[in-house]
Amino acid sequence: MSAGITPIVMPKWGLSMQEGTVVSWLVEEGARIAVGTPILEVETDKIANAVEAPDPGTLRRKVAQAGEVLPVKALLGVMAEASVSDADIAAYVSAYVVPAAAEGDEEAAPAYAYAEVDGIRVRYARRGPESGVPVLFLHGFGGDLDNWLFNLDAVAEVAPVIALDLPGHGQSDIRLPGASIDALAGFVVHFLDQQGVGRVHLVGHSMGGAIAARIALSEPQRVATVTLVNPAGLGEEIDAGYVQGFVHAQSRRELKPVLEMLFADPGLVSRQLVDDVLKYKRLDGVEALLGQLAEAVFPDGRQAQLVARGLSGTEAPLRVVWGREDRIIPAAHAAHAPAGARVTVLEGAGHMAMMEKAGEFNALLKEHIAG
Amino acid sequence: MARKISMKQAINEALDQEMARDPTVIMMGEDIVGGAGGNGEMDAWGGVLGVTKGLYAKHGDRLLDTPLSESAYIGAAIGAAACGMRPVAELMFVDFMGVCFDQIFNQAAKFKYMFGGKAETPVVIRAMCGGGFRAAAQHSQMLTPLFTHIPGLKVVCPSTPYDTKGLLVQSIRDNDPVIFLEHKNLYGLEGEVPEGLYTIPFGEAHVVREGKTASIVTYGMMVHRSLEAAAALAKDGIECEVIDLRTLSPLDIDTVLDSVTKTGHLVCVDEANPRCSIACDVSAQVAQRAFGALKGPIEMVTAPHAPVPFSPVLEDAYIPGALQIAAAVKRTLAGGRH
Numbered sequence: 001m002s003a004g005i006t007p008i009v010m011p012k013w014g015l016s017m018q019e020g021t022v023v024s025w026l027v028e029e030g031a032r033i034a035v036g037t038p039i040l041e042v043e044t045d046k047i048a049n050a051v052e053a054p055d056p057g058t059l060r061r062k063v064a065q066a067g068e069v070l071p072v073k074a075l076l077g078v079m080a081e082a083s084v085s086d087a088d089i090a091a092y093v094s095a096y097v098v099p100a101a102a103e104g105d106e107e108a109a110p111a112y113a114y115a116e117v118d119g120i121r122v123r124y125a126r127r128g129p130e131s132g133v134p135v136l137f138l139h140g141f142g143g144d145l146d147n148w149l150f151n152l153d154a155v156a157e158v159a160p161v162i163a164l165d166l167p168g169h170g171q172s173d174i175r176l177p178g179a180s181i182d183a184l185a186g187f188v189v190h191f192l193d194q195q196g197v198g199r200v201h202l203v204g205h206s207m208g209g210a211i212a213a214r215i216a217l218s219e220p221q222r223v224a225t226v227t228l229v230n231p232a233g234l235g236e237e238i239d240a241g242y243v244q245g246f247v248h249a250q251s252r253r254e255l256k257p258v259l260e261m262l263f264a265d266p267g268l269v270s271r272q273l274v275d276d277v278l279k280y281k282r283l284d285g286v287e288a289l290l291g292q293l294a295e296a297v298f299p300d301g302r303q304a305q306l307v308a309r310g311l312s313g314t315e316a317p318l319r320v321v322w323g324r325e326d327r328i329i330p331a332a333h334a335a336h337a338p339a340g341a342r343v344t345v346l347e348g349a350g351h352m353a354m355m356e357k358a359g360e361f362n363a364l365l366k367e368h369i370a371g
Numbered sequence: 372m373a374r375k376i377s378m379k380q381a382i383n384e385a386l387d388q389e390m391a392r393d394p395t396v397i398m399m400g401e402d403i404v405g406g407a408g409g410n411g412e413m414d415a416w417g418g419v420l421g422v423t424k425g426l427y428a429k430h431g432d433r434l435l436d437t438p439l440s441e442s443a444y445i446g447a448a449i450g451a452a453a454c455g456m457r458p459v460a461e462l463m464f465v466d467f468m469g470v471c472f473d474q475i476f477n478q479a480a481k482f483k484y485m486f487g488g489k490a491e492t493p494v495v496i497r498a499m500c501g502g503g504f505r506a507a508a509q510h511s512q513m514l515t516p517l518f519t520h521i522p523g524l525k526v527v528c529p530s531t532p533y534d535t536k537g538l539l540v541q542s543i544r545d546n547d548p549v550i551f552l553e554h555k556n557l558y559g560l561e562g563e564v565p566e567g568l569y570t571i572p573f574g575e576a577h578v579v580r581e582g583k584t585a586s587i588v589t590y591g592m593m594v595h596r597s598l599e600a601a602a603a604l605a606k607d608g609i610e611c612e613v614i615d616l617r618t619l620s621p622l623d624i625d626t627v628l629d630s631v632t633k634t635g636h637l638v639c640v641d642e643a644n645p646r647c648s649i650a651c652d653v654s655a656q657v658a659q660r661a662f663g664a665l666k667g668p669i670e671m672v673t674a675p676h677a678p679v680p681f682s683p684v685l686e687d688a689y690i691p692g693a694l695q696i697a698a699a700v701k702r703t704l705a706g707g708r709h
Binding site: 275279 | 533537565567568569570571572575577578581625
């Protein structure tokens with residue numbers, strides 16, 4: 001890399017992403033850019049999101065044009081300080097070569113692995129540095145570890161990350177260790193034991209937030225910090241129409257409006273996202289399993305257990321992040337967070353705040369685990 | 372990542388897993404086991420192209436090698452279905468359907484109607500279809516329109532290994548007769564397929580590629596030719612939406628109408644002969660129900676009204692290709708004046 005020049009490249013959001021479309025630039029050439037500033041918008045077949053600055057600097061050159069489809073790691077733009085000459089930047093752009101395709105990387109270090117815990121085979125991903133307290137990501141009802149596709153790599157820069165598909169979810173076996181938060185929390189603890197993980201930072205989204213809270217209460221000695229994103233377990237309300245719609249939707253037409261409830265910007269729900277969720281839902285046994293889990297955890301359209309309210313008695317620092325426009329679990333529940341919790345409500349985000357406001361969420365999470 | 376398997380393996384796996392799950396699923400066909408009754412190796416063939424190979428070892432006499440009499444064993448399969456089994460009959464080439472057509476169109480397709488809705492006929496008839504295999508006029512036809520014409524039959528023609536497994540499982544579990552047509556030139560095509568069982572409902576088209584300039588509506592091997600055309604056209608800034616119908620009966624016309632309403636241009640691509648084809652059917656329904664949305668003439672790309680040639684050169688010219696499809700897109704965009 002040339003001195004003083006920071007390339008902005010096509011990001012890789014999730015394992016299957018190979019190319020992205022440049023939608024539009026959000027800043028002009030010459031603009032000062034702080035870390036986390038959205039620079040340009042990129043769309044994949046799954047979802048659109050903003051590319052953010054890895055380092056502060058000045059945007060000197062837009063290389064990619066709106067509408068262009070480019071491979072992962074292709075050069076999109078160049079940031080540099082004023083001391084770097086235009087000629088140096090031009091030389092850098094013309095000399096830039098897109099690094100070899102990720103195919104070899106995947107051979108060397110598979111992104112996903114499988115483990116059998118309590119007789120249930122689950123898929124998981126582990127990335128980041130060898131040492132340090134790992135950060136465990138727990139997705140919500142009907143989700144999978146790809147819900148964290150904008151977060152895992154960002155957090156892996158500072159700490160080891162682990163994410164799994166909970167039993168009955170994603171590409172894990174379609175079986176539950178028991179239809180309850182307690183049973184799922186117990187399973188996750190056994191998973192950590194098997195992975196040789198002692199102390200851990202917990203991050204839980206939605207139902208995964210309630211699971212994280214249960215683990216923090218039952219295993220306080222191993223939990224370093226807790227971060228809850230749009231969590232279950234702080235109030236009774238939950239949108240019963242969403243839960244039932246997600247469980248029972250049979251077709252793309254039925255499912256799309258249900259998934260649109262997850263985001264402040266329903267335009268983020270792409271055809272591919274709907275197809276991916278349908279692929280999961282169409283596996284034999286998934287609908288019955290989700291129905292059973294919903295009946296146990298959200299009976300009669302209410303949350304059965306307010307497990308996260310009990311966290312006031314624990315020592316692990318607690319952060320709560322919520323999307324203001326959450327239509328599934330109201331952001332007003334953040335007011336029930338235990339005393340001492342650091343609460344942030346993000347504007348312009350819905351239930352999937354960690355996807356919709358990934359940059360802000362990642363910054364909050366990194367700050368929290370740094371202590 | 373789900374693992375990748377071929378379409379042929381996807382068919383084998385769907386049959387294997389459904390036979391393991393449901394004891395009423397049986398198979399009948401010519402040489403689907405191979406070697407049975409002789410002194411040779413049992414399970415030697417697994418069908419003319421080896422699709423059912425290995426199933427006899429797992430499921431034994433629930434796979435029946437039949438005499439070379441389609442009218443006998445297709446009739447037997449339909450009768451077994453009427454008596455509570457879920458037979459899957461393999462007809463080898465769809466071109467042979469003629470000798471057992473009474474059993475299919477005048478018996479199986481009519482039972483529910485003739486018996487006051489009280490009879491169910493959960494039979495699946497699998498057959499290879501389509502050209503490009505150098506197999507000449509009597510083993511290369513795309514006869515989807517013949518079956519689609521008949522009320523009481525469901526007609527499936529998948530384009531990917533994922534769809535093949537999910538639609539075949541759905542076909543076996545469906546309570547009506549299903550004609551399941553497998554393009555023999557796609558048998559080697561590989562794709563990601565979940566290891567477990569899953570179903571894809573009938574009557575749901577798949578939008579394989581999104582675009583706003585023109586809609587290409589197709590199925591089977593033509594999905595891949597259409598995607599080639601769409602990729603080439605995209606370089607000229609022409610963004611085609613490619614719709615894989617997946618099932619021809621029932622037909623997901625709503626997805627087609629939504630797409631044409633968005634793009635204003637329709638190109639129907641069908642490997643079948645042109646008269647009374649799937650392309651004609653879709654074109655007519657769109658002309659009737661979305662005429663106001665059309666900004667150019669509907670184009671059809673089909674095989675010619677002639678038997679499939681044996682000469683490789685002629686056969687290649689006979690089967691619609693990406694260049695013809697791209698030209699048809701440009702014709703409708705030019706208002707038919709191209």
